[in-house]
Amino acid sequence: MKTCDSAFNVACSECNLRQLCMPSGLDAAQMRQIESLVKSKRHIKRGQTLFANGMPFQALFAIRSGAFKTCVFNAQGHEQVFGFQIAGELLGLDGFVSNRHCCDAIALEDAQVCVMPIQELQTVSEEIPALASHLHRIMSAEIVRERGLLLLLGGMRAEERLAAFLIHMTERLAARGFSSAQLMLRMSRQDIGSCLGLQIETVSRAFGKLVEQGLIALDKRHVTIVDAQGLKSLAQLA
Amino acid sequence: MKTCDSAFNVACSECNLRQLCMPSGLDAAQMRQIESLVKSKRHIKRGQTLFANGMPFQALFAIRSGAFKTCVFNAQGHEQVFGFQIAGELLGLDGFVSNRHCCDAIALEDAQVCVMPIQELQTVSEEIPALASHLHRIMSAEIVRERGLLLLLGGMRAEERLAAFLIHMTERLAARGFSSAQLMLRMSRQDIGSCLGLQIETVSRAFGKLVEQGLIALDKRHVTIVDAQGLKSLAQLA
DNA sequence: CGAACTTTTGATCTAACTCAAGTACAGTGG
DNA sequence: CCACTGTACTTGAGTTAGATCAAAAGTTCG
Numbered sequence: 001m002k003t004c005d006s007a008f009n010v011a012c013s014e015c016n017l018r019q020l021c022m023p024s025g026l027d028a029a030q031m032r033q034i035e036s037l038v039k040s041k042r043h044i045k046r047g048q049t050l051f052a053n054g055m056p057f058q059a060l061f062a063i064r065s066g067a068f069k070t071c072v073f074n075a076q077g078h079e080q081v082f083g084f085q086i087a088g089e090l091l092g093l094d095g096f097v098s099n100r101h102c103c104d105a106i107a108l109e110d111a112q113v114c115v116m117p118i119q120e121l122q123t124v125s126e127e128i129p130a131l132a133s134h135l136h137r138i139m140s141a142e143i144v145r146e147r148g149l150l151l152l153l154g155g156m157r158a159e160e161r162l163a164a165f166l167i168h169m170t171e172r173l174a175a176r177g178f179s180s181a182q183l184m185l186r187m188s189r190q191d192i193g194s195c196l197g198l199q200i201e202t203v204s205r206a207f208g209k210l211v212e213q214g215l216i217a218l219d220k221r222h223v224t225i226v227d228a229q230g231l232k233s234l235a236q237l238a
Numbered sequence: 239m240k241t242c243d244s245a246f247n248v249a250c251s252e253c254n255l256r257q258l259c260m261p262s263g264l265d266a267a268q269m270r271q272i273e274s275l276v277k278s279k280r281h282i283k284r285g286q287t288l289f290a291n292g293m294p295f296q297a298l299f300a301i302r303s304g305a306f307k308t309c310v311f312n313a314q315g316h317e318q319v320f321g322f323q324i325a326g327e328l329l330g331l332d333g334f335v336s337n338r339h340c341c342d343a344i345a346l347e348d349a350q351v352c353v354m355p356i357q358e359l360q361t362v363s364e365e366i367p368a369l370a371s372h373l374h375r376i377m378s379a380e381i382v383r384e385r386g387l388l389l390l391l392g393g394m395r396a397e398e399r400l401a402a403f404l405i406h407m408t409e410r411l412a413a414r415g416f417s418s419a420q421l422m423l424r425m426s427r428q429d430i431g432s433c434l435g436l437q438i439e440t441v442s443r444a445f446g447k448l449v450e451q452g453l454i455a456l457d458k459r460h461v462t463i464v465d466a467q468g469l470k471s472l473a474q475l476a
Numbered sequence: 477c478g479a480a481c482t483t484t485t486g487a488t489c490t491a492a493c494t495c496a497a498g499t500a501c502a503g504t505g506g
Numbered sequence: 507c508c509a510c511t512g513t514a515c516t517t518g519a520g521t522t523a524g525a526t527c528a529a530a531a532g533t534t535c536g
Contacts, residue, residue, distance in 0.1 A: 072389070074474060080389050094385070096371075096378030103385070122367065129364050133334075139377040140334030146384040147332070147341070151310070151318050153391035154435040158524070189483065197392040202524055204484055220483090220533080236312060396492070427515065437493055442516055458501090458515085 011035055012114075017176070020088030021062045021114075023134035030128050037124055038062075038114040050091060050105040050113065057095025059117045063087050066111020067186040070103045071194070081194040083145070084108070084169075084187055088176055093139055108186040153197045156236070161196045162206040164235035166216065170225060181228070185221040249273055250352075255414070258326030259300045259352075261372035268366050275362055276300075276352040288329060288343040288351060295333025297355045301325050304349020305424040308341045309432070319432040321383070322346070322407075322425055326414055331377055346424040391435045394474070399434045400444040402473035404454065408463060419466070423459040 012018055012035040022034055041064065044050050050061060053072055063085055070091070071081040082103060085091055091113070094102050125132040148168070152161050166183065174180035185192070193203040210216045215231045217224040225231060250256055250273040260272055279302070282288050288299060291310055301323055308329070309319040320341060323329055329351070333339050363370040386406070390399050404421065412418035423430070431441045448454045453469045455462040463469060 072385075074389075074393075078393065080392050082385050082388055094378055094382050096374040097382055102382055122371065125370065126364065126367050129360065132363065132370055133360065136334040136373070136377070139374070139381065140332055143377065143380050143384065144332050144335055144340055146381065146388065147310075147320050149388055150320055150384065150391065151312075153388065154318050154432065155312075155316065188481095194392065199525055200483080201485085201526085205524090208484080426513095438515080439494085439517085440492055443492090446516080 012038060015064070017062075017064065017088040020176075021090070023128075023130040026128070026130065030130070033124055033128060034131060037116045037120055039117055039120070040115045042113050042115060044107040044111045044113065046107055046109050046111075048107050050107065050111075051101045052104045053102055055101045057092065057099045057101055057118065059092065059115045060095075060121060061091040061105075061113040061115060063089055063091065064112040064114055066113075067108045068105050068111065069108055069187060069191055069195075070105050072103050079194055081187075081191050083149070083195060084191075086172060086176070086186075089172075090138055093142055108191075149195075158196075158198055158202050158206045159209050160235055161198065162192075162203065162210065163215070163231045164237065165192065165196055166210075166223060166225065167228075167232055167235050167237055170228075181225045183223040183225065185223060250276060253302070255300075255302065255326040258414070259328070261366075261368040264366070264368065268368070271362055271366060272369060275354045275358055277355055277358070278353045280351050280353060282345040282349045282351065284345055284347050284349075286345050288345065288349075289339045290342045291340055293339045295330065295337045295339055295356065297330065297353045298333075298359060299329040299343075299351040299353060301327055301329065302350040302352055305346045306343050306349065307346055307425060307429055307433075308343050310341050317432055319425075319429050321387070321433060322429075324410060324414070324424075327410075328376055331380055346429075387433075396434075396436055396440050396444040397447050398473055399436065400430075400441065400448065401453070401469045402475065403430065403434055404448075404461060404463065405466075405470055405473050405475055408466075419463045421461040421463065423461060 012022060013031050015021070022031075026034065039059075042050075042061075044066070050068065065087050067087075068085045068091060069081050070083055070085065071079050073079050085105075091105050092101060095118075121131075121135075125135060148164075152164050156164065169185075170180045170183055173183065189200050189203045189207075192198075193200045196203070198206070207216075207218055210231070211218050213230070215225075215227045215234065217226055250260060251269050253259070260269075264272065277297075280288075280299075282304070288306065303325050305325075306323045306329060307319050308321055308323065309317050311317050323343075329343050330339065332341055333356075359369075359373075363373060386402075390402050394402065407423075408418045408421055411421065427438050427441045427445075430436075431438045434441070436444070445454075445456055448469070449456050451468070453463075453465045453472065455464055
């Protein structure tokens, strides 16, 4: 687990993602205590699995860099993607139910994660209520995020789904300081289709339609948002 | 809020749903402390709203009797149902994100709920770690439940969706001591359709197909599971 | 360069939607 | 008690968005 990458060993208190992973308004002592939660960090190569369906639930993972997809494979080997996670987001929240992970987390590009053993997480959150609240907020957010997806799968048409997906991605990237007009998709059309409940051909055609309508520009996996307002109104988000 | 219904004022420690709402393995003192969380109880009449989208998040609600649906209405007034909650389940978990509820909870029949103010919930869970873990587990379960729905909406066909829905309902009822072969639907075909991403006519036809195939028997909203195994295999759950 | 993979494009096909009509039922009031 | 009304559900016919099948065009990488 040793690494020569100095940027990798940055402390939580110095991490530019801390506002996402950590509660706000902590004093120095509490900050150190939470910092001590991160027992180790792991490098995950593109395509590798961080945790798999059924594995014992031992830790939550905070993504320091890179991106993941969470998914399950059914008996016929068909893959269903639940979502994509990027730097600053937590992976493994599904493990509390049965103390086992109940999905796979697969890296979409080389990634680095901070490992936070749940046992310690529980100990520390007993001492720092703000951490407990923070965890509630994050889990609650995941519930709400998935509802958004349900809304999408329940009632929207292909282009609308894709528009909503793109808006959602750019908003998350914007919260991390990235441009909200440029977007490098880390996942395949296949993965997007699975997550949005569409076939890959339909995703491709929906991209085409959005380009035709002048809402986005497209170069392979690089998306430029041309008309954010139009995209939002298509996605019924504005 | 006064009531003459003696069964209604039952203490948590006497409640036959306690294994669902409360953590297990508590001593008497802890039990009393958690009991003190339930500051009041509320009667909700059929069709009434327990909480609405945008309302301040002040409490979690444990359903003592009756059933609810959670849903949102979009700008065009179209309703999207996220799920149905029955006795022993918690309502309001979506409120932690922004301290506001972000869906409506509507009673499908006359219902009784235990009101647990979040402020006190947080205080008590600082003292009783088992309560904090329990809350994590419940929120995690909700995340996993919604994923199940995503799976359903993402890849299944109408009959499969309905089969999965029926199996899921009976399993939850069975966990509460009800028959797993009989099922009284509390919600309209409309609500089922919205939750499963289907039109009402499609729901009706899907019910018809399940009856034809001898998997269920149907009398209005009363469902009898005839071939649980067949239903499960149709829903790809066995 | 060539093999494997990803994405796009075109041509059908079909499950579910939409529209329309009819039936069943609960509640209300005469 | 029955007629009247509104709501919930079912059934039928025609339409369509997206699936499926097929093949070509890019892209990646050893």
